[in-house]
Amino acid sequence: xxxxxxxxxxxxxxxxxxxxxxxxxxxxxxxxxxxxxxxxxxxxxxxxxxxxxxxxxxxxxxxxxxxxxxxxxxxxxxxxxxxxxxxxxxxxxxxxxxxxxxxxxxxxxxxxxxxxxxxxxxxxxxxxxxxxxxxxxxxxxxxxxxxxxxxxxxxxxxxxxxxxxxxxxxxxxxxxxxxxxxxxxxxxxxxxxxxxxxxxxxxxxxxxxxxxxxxxxxxxxxxxxxxxxxxxxxxxxxxxxxxxxxxxxxxxxxxxxxxxxxxxxxxxxxxxxxxxxxxxxxxxxxxxxxxxxxxxxxxxxxxxxxxxxxxxxxxxxxxxxxxxxxxxxxxxxxxxxxxxxxxxxxxxxxxxxxxxxxxxxxxxxxxxxxxxxxxxxxxxxxxxxxxxxxxxxxxxxxxxxxxxxxxxxxxxxxxxxxxxxxxxxx
Amino acid sequence: xxxxxxxxxxxxxxxxxxxxxxxxxxxxxxxxxxxxxxxxxxxxxxxxxxxxxxxxxxxxxxxxxxxxxxxxxxxxxxxxxxxxxxxxxxxxxxxxxxxxxxxxxxxxxxxxxxxxxxxxxxxxxxxxxxxxxxxxxxxxxxxxxxxxxxxxxxxxxxxxxxxxxxxxxxxxxxxxxxxxxxxxxxxxxxxxxxxxxxxxxxxxxxxxxxxxxxxxxxxxxxxxxxxxxxxxxxxxxxxxxxxxxxxxxxxxxxxxxxxxxxxxxxxxxxxxxxxxxxxxxxxxxxxxxxxxxxxxxxxxxxxxxxxxxxxxxxxxxxxxxxxxxxxxxxxxxxxxxxxxxxxxxxxxxxxxxxxxxxxxxxxxxxxxxxxxxxxxxxxxxxxxxxxxxxxxxxxxxxxxxxxxxxxxxxxxxxxxxxxxxxxxxx
Numbered sequence: 001x002x003x004x005x006x007x008x009x010x011x012x013x014x015x016x017x018x019x020x021x022x023x024x025x026x027x028x029x030x031x032x033x034x035x036x037x038x039x040x041x042x043x044x045x046x047x048x049x050x051x052x053x054x055x056x057x058x059x060x061x062x063x064x065x066x067x068x069x070x071x072x073x074x075x076x077x078x079x080x081x082x083x084x085x086x087x088x089x090x091x092x093x094x095x096x097x098x099x100x101x102x103x104x105x106x107x108x109x110x111x112x113x114x115x116x117x118x119x120x121x122x123x124x125x126x127x128x129x130x131x132x133x134x135x136x137x138x139x140x141x142x143x144x145x146x147x148x149x150x151x152x153x154x155x156x157x158x159x160x161x162x163x164x165x166x167x168x169x170x171x172x173x174x175x176x177x178x179x180x181x182x183x184x185x186x187x188x189x190x191x192x193x194x195x196x197x198x199x200x201x202x203x204x205x206x207x208x209x210x211x212x213x214x215x216x217x218x219x220x221x222x223x224x225x226x227x228x229x230x231x232x233x234x235x236x237x238x239x240x241x242x243x244x245x246x247x248x249x250x251x252x253x254x255x256x257x258x259x260x261x262x263x264x265x266x267x268x269x270x271x272x273x274x275x276x277x278x279x280x281x282x283x284x285x286x287x288x289x290x291x292x293x294x295x296x297x298x299x300x301x302x303x304x305x306x307x308x309x310x311x312x313x314x315x316x317x318x319x320x321x322x323x324x325x326x327x328x329x330x331x332x333x334x335x336x337x338x339x340x341x342x343x344x345x346x347x348x349x350x351x352x353x354x355x356x357x358x359x360x361x362x363x364x365x366x367x368x369x370x371x372x373x374x375x376x377x378x379x380x381x382x383x384x385x386x387x388x389x390x391x392x393x394x395x396x397x398x399x400x401x402x403x404x405x406x407x408x409x410x411x412x413x414x415x416x417x418x419x420x421x422x423x424x425x426x
Numbered sequence: 427x428x429x430x431x432x433x434x435x436x437x438x439x440x441x442x443x444x445x446x447x448x449x450x451x452x453x454x455x456x457x458x459x460x461x462x463x464x465x466x467x468x469x470x471x472x473x474x475x476x477x478x479x480x481x482x483x484x485x486x487x488x489x490x491x492x493x494x495x496x497x498x499x500x501x502x503x504x505x506x507x508x509x510x511x512x513x514x515x516x517x518x519x520x521x522x523x524x525x526x527x528x529x530x531x532x533x534x535x536x537x538x539x540x541x542x543x544x545x546x547x548x549x550x551x552x553x554x555x556x557x558x559x560x561x562x563x564x565x566x567x568x569x570x571x572x573x574x575x576x577x578x579x580x581x582x583x584x585x586x587x588x589x590x591x592x593x594x595x596x597x598x599x600x601x602x603x604x605x606x607x608x609x610x611x612x613x614x615x616x617x618x619x620x621x622x623x624x625x626x627x628x629x630x631x632x633x634x635x636x637x638x639x640x641x642x643x644x645x646x647x648x649x650x651x652x653x654x655x656x657x658x659x660x661x662x663x664x665x666x667x668x669x670x671x672x673x674x675x676x677x678x679x680x681x682x683x684x685x686x687x688x689x690x691x692x693x694x695x696x697x698x699x700x701x702x703x704x705x706x707x708x709x710x711x712x713x714x715x716x717x718x719x720x721x722x723x724x725x726x727x728x729x730x731x732x733x734x735x736x737x738x739x740x741x742x743x744x745x746x747x748x749x750x751x752x753x754x755x756x757x758x759x760x761x762x763x764x765x766x767x768x769x770x771x772x773x774x775x776x777x778x779x780x781x782x783x784x785x786x787x788x789x790x791x792x793x794x795x796x797x798x799x800x801x802x803x804x805x806x807x808x809x810x811x812x813x814x815x816x817x818x819x820x821x822x823x824x825x826x827x828x829x830x831x832x833x834x835x836x837x838x839x840x841x842x843x844x845x846x847x848x849x850x851x852x
Contacts, residue, residue: 004727004728004729004730005478005479005516005727005728006476006478007516007517007519007520007728008520009471009472009475009516010472010474010475010476010502010504011498011500011502013471013472013474014471014472015469015470015471015472015517015520016469016470016471017469017517017521018467018468018469018531021467021468021469021470022467022468024470025468036761036762036790037785037789037790037791038785038790038791038792039762039765039790039791039792039793039812040792041444041447041448041760041761041762041810042444042447042448042451043441043442043443043444043447044441044442044446044447044450045435045439045440045441045442046435046436046439046440046441046536046550047473047536048436048439048538048549048550049435049436050432050436052431052432053431068496068498070494070496072437072494072540073540074437076436076437078436090431090433090435091433091441091443093433094433094434094441095443099809100805100806100809100810101796101806102792102793102794102796104792105444110472110473112474114498114499123474124472124474134796135796139774139778139793139795142778143793146782249774249775249778252775252778252779253775253778253779253782301430301431302430302431302433303430304430334467335462335467336462336465336467339465348565348675349675349678349679352565352568352675352678352679353678353679356572356679359463359464363463364462364463364464364465365463365464365465366464366465366466366528366530367465367528367565367569368528369565370527370528370560370561379526380526380527383525383526384467384526386465
């Protein structure tokens with residue numbers, strides 16, 4: 001006999017057994033409900049993308065090292081998308097003349113990262129992507145941050161459970177310029193800020209000192225004294241007024257858990273102005289959950305026109321962790337309303353016709369004619385999480401009165417077909 | 427300036443702009459509604475699978491020629507799944523002891539085929555997969571064929587629009603045995619039957635003659651005289667009684683468009699008994715739409731136990747073609763209820779707060795503050811397919827009475843906030 005095949009999935013990806021799939025569907029349903037309330041419409045694309053889509057903004061090395069890339073037999077370089085923003089930029093650029101702006105699009109793609117297997121990080125995850133194109137002023141930021149906030153609330157989180165960190169790359173650029181830094185030093189300093197929370201305080205300060213020399217202690221003070229930082233850049237500087245206006249407008253919309261965070265830079269090179277990040281406040285999961293920002297130049301990769309754009313991506317794995325940490329995940333409940341179990345040997349066609357009538361009446365019914373005794377059928381229904389079980393034997397088919405057992409309350413009733421349907425649907 | 431990037435997707439895959447995505451979502455919604463009514467629950471898996479999953483049943487050459495396969499840097503052979511059945515078999519085998527039977531699972535995965543680009547066939551498509559495990563008798567066949575039939579009806583098709591072709595591999599095996607064919611000749615003959623409709627009649631008959639010699643004309647007659655074929659195998663042969671019982675039970679459930687079709691063999695090697703195929707009867711699209719069958723031995727690839735199984739796969743591309751051919755696709759209508767357009771320069775925060783209240787009232791609102799005149803806003807709403815437009819200027823904010831335009835009827839009304847919500851939701 002041949003060697004048996006392994007039942008494990010490919011390294012680093014997930015099988016979604018129904019209870020896990022149900023959680024995914026719950027996450028996606030809440031996400032969709034909220035973004036659609038804001039007028040966003042769903043688009044989609046294949047995970048297969050031309051590799052060149054990722055080279056421009058990330059460098060060839062990253063494409064090969066951190067993505068699944070291969071050459072097809074037509075000699076095309078193909079990549080399994082590691083993020084959705086280049087795809088949405090490509091699609092919008094492709095029909096820019098025909099699309100109405102402001103354009104509000106969302107998608108929930110799966111994304112692939114070629115992580116080293118030993119690190120244990122997932123190689124595939126799903127991510128809600130929300131993007132609005134064509135709004136150059138702060139209304140774009142207000143809207144997408146409101147959406148992020150609304151999704152968290154729709155998941156049952158209270159404002160104290162999470163914080164929304166905000167920064168402005170333009171503000172930081174102006175700050176760096178006030179120290180007369182050249183482009184190279186500005187870049188190094190912004191990367192240092194991005195890593196501040198991850199490195200030792202002393203190492204961080206020494207690295208900053210290499211760039212800012214005797215201005216170091218003043219600069220470090222600004223990172224915690226935000227008023228002084230804004231003063232240094234100038235209260236009338238456009239970057240300052242934009243940031244303050246954004247925070248004030250969000251406040252008026254009831255969004256109070258905003259924290260200006262000058263060390264927040266966000267990884268992607270394409271962000272041009274405001275960036276934000278949603279952070280879990282729980283001591284057991286004190287980490288960044290997801291984020292986004294404005295990227296007004298990305299569409300220039302495809303044509304000479306630019307197009308203002310802002311968006312964010314919210315991953316399924318981190319959101320699920322957040323909900324589990326805060327005990328906000330609802331209990332699994334399958335779409336199946338009832339299990340119909342037969343007792344003894346009875347006429348197959350009559351049972352099938354009864355089941356068909358129940359389904360036509362709007363009840364989701366799974367049929368079990370193989371259970372040897374009622375206890376086995378009950379055990380199966382409980383395993384599946386099905387709330388009701390209907391028992392049907394010879395007598396029931398003759399009298400047209402059926403036994404309905406509620407598996408939550410364990411109560412039993414004798415009901416006609418119509419009563420069954422009404423009861424189960426109530 | 428750098429060379430501009432191409433906005434086309436990767437060769438052979440589709441971009442789903444919102445109107446196309448909406449069609450996909452419509453297809454998937456109908457599919458889900460029907461299968462869930464039959465008690466099926468959704469599972470999912472990554473498109474990345476170990477290549478060995480496909481080698482056992484299809485031979486190494488096919489894995490390399492017709493699938494996207496590559497070696498990862500951990501030296502694992504990976505394949506982008508070309509079909510879902512091996513995955514569902516793997517997952518069920520992996521938890522066979524814990525899962526309750528009968529087990530009803532469905533999924534709507536994307537599948538990848540490494541077609542030669544010039545042929546123009548799609549390299550990625552979506553496919554509803556419906557499988558039931560643990561039913562060894564004909565109830566499994568009755569159920570999955572009923573589901574296929576119900577989905578077609580739920581899409582608006584009438585019974586005359588399509589046929590359900592049915593055959594039994596066991597019956598054909600018995601027929602071949604009655605001619606005392608060896609295994610090799612049986613296989614050749616079944617492949618010939620599978621291709622009958624695609625090859626020239628004379629070539630077909632000559633090929634059959636090479637195997638059946640002087641029995642050829644008798645055999646060819648049986649292919650069209652079904653009663654004689656069943657007589658030849660024997661009316662009491664289990665394969666005959668199963669097939670006849672299946673057709674009778676389906677008839678009692680109101681499924682009348684069944685056609686016993688002895689030339690139907692279906693490609694996959696893993697089918698063991700009943701196979702079926704749904705066929706479009708329209709003269710413009712006279713072709714097979716989708717199909718399935720029983721595969722009672724597939725789980726033996728993973729363990730020594732076998733498990734009865736039957737299922738089918740229904741692809742999005744062929745179903746969409748069917749619905750377009752029969753004029754059954756509904757008209758696009760986005761989830762967005764209304765566009766709120768501002769007139770002139772007005773207080774941003776007041777507009778945002780009004781929009782927020784409308785959304786909290788249950789209306790999906792997209793905001794347009796960039797349109798220079800009402801006509802531009804109307805044009806945008808029409809392009810997006812949004813049914814209502816709300817105009818808000820200084821006066822409207824002061825008087826709290828807003829102008830609502832129905833873009834279908836072109837009628838205009840002045841309404842309060844509450845009336846707006848009520849009207850749009852009605």
